[in-house]
Amino acid sequence: MRARFAAIIFSCLMLPASASEHQIFYTANLEGRTTINMNLVSSDVARDGDFDVDVVITVMKKDAFGTSLYVDRSRHLASVRCGSPATIKIRKTDYIVDPAVSAGIDWKHDLWMFVCRPPMS
DSSP, rough: HHHHHHHHHHHOOOOOOOOGEEEEEEEEEEEEEEEEEEEEEEEEOOOOOOSEEEEEEEEEEHHHHOEEEEEOOOOOEEEEEESOOEEEEEEEEEEEOTTTTTTTTTTHHHHHHHSOOOOOO
């Protein structure tokens, strides 16, 4: 069952390889109309059997005109559990996610929604 679920999620998450096409899953608005975007770079079936998807995240800061002010060249790893309890794991810390909360409040919640609740057509 887990393998079938992971295959479905992975097929929904086929991400572009080009850096210019990273998928933004969270945007924070700062003073001076500056934004911080968190981007999903890649995803794969989780190596840890307690999770569904392993993801790679990058961070980018832009000004009001969309000009990049800072690009984090690091690759930040996280694991996502879509089932109960909904969880984002970063390094060795598990962060429980409340699926009922609205988007835009917390980046971990928005990452979970982006990965676990693909848009319906």
